[in-house]
Amino acid sequence: MKTPDQYLNVPTFQLTYPTGEDVEMVPVVTYDDALRAVETALADAEKYRYLLMRALRRTHDESSMAAASPATGAEVRPLYPDTDLAA
Template structure:
C-alpha cells in the first residue's frame, strides 16, 4: 500500500512566495485526483482484507456435528413407492 506522499509525488512543484524560500505546491485538480486514487486503493484493500478475515474465520471455526433429531417423529416418504403408484393407476 502506498503512503500518502506517493500519490502526489508526480504532481508536486515548487513555488516561491514573496520574500520566502521555495515551498512545495500541488494544484487542486492534482490533489483531488490523488485523493480519488487513494480512496479507490483503500476500497480495494478493504475488500481484500475482509475476504481474508472471512477465510480465516471459516478456517478457525470447528466443524460442528449434525445434531441428532429430538423425539421420535416418524419419517414418511414424500411420494408413494413405485409399486403403489402402479397399483393406483
C-alpha cells in the first residue's frame, strides 16, 4: 500500500507573503493535483477491497468445504452479494 505522500508526485510550491518573503516553508499543492491524488487513492482502495473480498471468499470456500460433509447437504453461501464480483 502507498503512503499519502506517494500519491502527490507533483511539484509543491512554497507559500510566500505578498512581499516575497517565505512563510515557514509550508508546501502548497494545487487543487487539481490534490483532487487527482484523492481519486487515485480511492481507486486503489477499491482494488484493495476487491482483493480482500476475493481472499475472504477463497478462505471461506476452503473452510466450508472442509467443515461440511456431503452427508449433511449444507449449502455454501458467499460472504457478499454477486454484484460485488464485477471488478
